[in-house]
Amino acid sequence: xxxxxxxxxxxxxxxxxxxxxxxxAQRLTFYLLHVPQLELDRFAQALENLKKETILxxxxxxxxxxxxxxxxxxxxxxxxxxxxxxxSK
Ligand SMILES: [Zn+2]
Numbered sequence: 805x806x807x808x809x810x811x812x813x814x815x816x817x818x819x820x821x822x823x824x825x826x827x828x829a830q831r832l833t834f835y836l837l838h839v840p841q842l843e844l845d846r847f848a849q850a851l852e853n854l855k856k857e858t859i860l861x862x863x864x865x866x867x868x869x870x871x872x873x874x875x876x877x878x879x880x881x882x883x884x885x886x887x888x889x890x891x892s893k
Pocket of ligand 1: 861862863864872873874
């Protein structure tokens with residue numbers, strides 16, 4: 805039986821994820837075939853926005869929604885000198 809290209813593509817996409825082997829990739833793909841289109845659209849949207857709506861903070865290198873992140877911009881506002889004392893680990 806020839807697997808439709810759309811299914812094959814998704815299986816291959818899942819297989820590239822860490823911890824997901826060919827069997828799991830197939831299971832996930834065939835599971836998603838039974839999920840309502842609206843839910844799939846939301847899933848696709850979440851994937852699409854994952855990188856678009858996040859940014860790496862250039863100060864603390866955590867992932868947030870702005871650069872610098874809200875924590876770092878707070879700290880910078882508080883005091884411009886106190887952050888230098890943080891390195892005494
Ligand atoms: Zn930060």
